[in-house]
Amino acid sequence: MSRVLVVEDESAIAELIAINLRHAGFEVSVVADAEAARTSVDRVLPDLVLLDWMLPGQSGMALAKAWRAEARTKPLPIIMLTARAEEGDKLAGLDGGADDYLTKPFSPRELLARIRAVLRRRAPQALDEAVEVGGLRLDPATRRVTREVDGTLREVKIGPTEFRLLHFLLTHPERVHSRAQLLDRVWGDHVFIEERTVDVHVKRLREALTPVQCAHLVETVRGAGYRLSQGSALAL
Numbered sequence: 001m002s003r004v005l006v007v008e009d010e011s012a013i014a015e016l017i018a019i020n021l022r023h024a025g026f027e028v029s030v031v032a033d034a035e036a037a038r039t040s041v042d043r044v045l046p047d048l049v050l051l052d053w054m055l056p057g058q059s060g061m062a063l064a065k066a067w068r069a070e071a072r073t074k075p076l077p078i079i080m081l082t083a084r085a086e087e088g089d090k091l092a093g094l095d096g097g098a099d100d101y102l103t104k105p106f107s108p109r110e111l112l113a114r115i116r117a118v119l120r121r122r123a124p125q126a127l128d129e130a131v132e133v134g135g136l137r138l139d140p141a142t143r144r145v146t147r148e149v150d151g152t153l154r155e156v157k158i159g160p161t162e163f164r165l166l167h168f169l170l171t172h173p174e175r176v177h178s179r180a181q182l183l184d185r186v187w188g189d190h191v192f193i194e195e196r197t198v199d200v201h202v203k204r205l206r207e208a209l210t211p212v213q214c215a216h217l218v219e220t221v222r223g224a225g226y227r228l229s230q231g232s233a234l235a236l
């Protein structure tokens with residue numbers, strides 16, 4: 001389930017957004033100012049932030065800039081919400097680090113369409129779209145992982161954490177992910193969970209993939225982390 005953080009000081013708007021997003025299957029947290037937003041993101045990295053421009057205290061724009069300046073929050077998908085319709089402000093919002101912006105008032109349908117578009121570009125693991133690498137197919141909608149072996153479609157028996165880990169790796173193939181990055185992106189927590197937890201679940205994931213001859217897809221990159229790759233020739 002995708003986590004969306006809503007940063008909005010107008011409680012009626014925040015509530016309306018939260019209801020619509022929860023109805024669409026998102027896990028939603030709501031905070032009313034930049035400080036609370038920082039605290040929330042420091043604890044759990046969301047898949048996307050809906051960030052109001054005008055907040056009491058630090059502005060949404062300044063917060064977006066601050067997040068973009070930090071390595072951990074740099075890739076955080078951000079949609080800026082603004083009551084202003086001026087083109088100049090919109091451009092400033094995008095320059096300030098937002099991936100997109102929405103001018104209030106907006107329809108729930110438009111909000112969901114923008115969220116899905118940004119997630120597709122920035123965080124495809126947060127969407128319910130099937131993904132396939134090397135014949136290994138994961139379908140978030142049915143929560144099934146399958147692969148054809150000797151002409152027979154086999155289902156992979158896999159735990160919920162391994163499922164999320166595999167989903168993230170399949171949507172970000174050929175890239176090396178450090179243990180800290182995986183904790184952030186898969187577990188949403190880099191503070192209270194130890195890095196060796198990642199190793200435990202990678203081991204379980206490889207075991208789950210062994211019967212369908214796909215354990216080799218998950219590579220260990222010494223000193224760096226893990227990578228999902230179809231070509232093991234370049235493994236270090």
Ligand code: CA
Nearest residue numbers: 009052054055
């Ligand atoms: Ca506001």
